[in-house]
Amino acid sequence: MSVPLSQMWTVASYVLRQKLRGRTRYPLVLMLEPLFRCNLACAGCGKIQYPAHVLKRHLTVEQCLQAVEECGTPMVSIPGGEPLMYPDIGRLVQELVKRKKYLYLCTNAILLKQRLEEGVFAPSKYLSFSVHMDGLRAEHDDAVCREGVYDQAVEGIREAVRRGFRVTTNSTLFDGASPTRMRMFFDEMMGLGVEGMMLSPGYSYAKAPDQEHFLRRQKTHELFSTMLSQPKKRWKFNQSPIFLQFLMGQRDFECTPWGMPAYNIFGWQRPCYLLQEGYASSFRDLMENTRWENYGRRSGNDKCQDCMVHCGYETSAVDFTFSSWRGLRETVAATLGKL
């Protein structure tokens, strides 16, 4: 794994504290969406299908910080929309770094070079730009429904790396993804000097317009197994190796949707980052009054049967690591053995 030791220690000690307190449901990463506005219109993304007046709104920095305080996670992911379009992104990041939160600013990187040149951000061990890259040029530009974006993103990545920022990539893989071309993609991204890469299978948003191209569970196992077999030493994955084994079909977990709670202009999203089944007015309301038993594969909920995304299952993998000596031992083995 390529994650800094300080971050690993922070996460480990946080999870162990939850275990010692007997907390079975705990958040690990806050998915903080300050806005839904975006400079892309990817067909696979259900996050931007809103009327103009909704897209014009955004959270205040104070609302964001209040949510971070309520939730108490050591890590905050800032997706959207496109966070670099958030007018106060510089101040928000500054405040979160001050609070020693490990941030993953998820961006399509179209505006990254510009924002860096404007001096909006300062390098910090707490801040990572997590650049959305769904594959090599042809695949990525198809995935985001616009040509030229791959090259802009690469330019942004190069600039960020040059300036000393932590940079990771995040890739969502849909039906038809080529394991061979993804392996070439891994080579390219590591060649750009990124710290690590993150992978997730795409999920069929109920509200996303396209319902045909999302991976089903079995196909997910096949794709990830082929793609990650005999991984090259230079490939670094900025996520739990146990989660990657889950994607490969080597392990099975139940979903932990409370692990990555989402907060946006509507409030605290029930039950998870992907399913939008309503909103809670507070984090406590979300945790205490959501019918968790209605979600996950065991529940029989149709919407959950094929889902394997990181926001539901990576926390499951992390929880496995810290639930027993066996979990810890197997995680270390997976890390050293590179899956």
Add this chain to the structure above:
Amino acid sequence: MSERGAREGWTPAITDGEILTDVIEQAFDYRGDITIATRDGTRRVGYLFNRRRDVAVPFIQILPVAGGDPETITYAEIQSIAFTGRDTAAGNSYAAWLKRKESARAAAETPSGDPSSAGA
């Protein structure tokens, strides 16, 4: 009303509580603004982002198109719901994008004066 885009412009007749609940679910699922008429004669236009029926007084919440804080309206106050705003999800599928891209490519490759290029 299961096809995307089919609800745009729809004003269902709400004659009982069960139909109201169903229409609210449809409105919650809808990716456009709605117009709500309440029993006091008020009309409100906005995006319905939340509904709770598992509480003592079931309610919906909308983001008003005119801006400002979210508004809460109880189920009991609602007289009608009209799907007046554009369905922002309609016609924006990945498949539709690919088809437009292929049409543009075919049009670019077709020699001028070829009747098959018309309307591509």
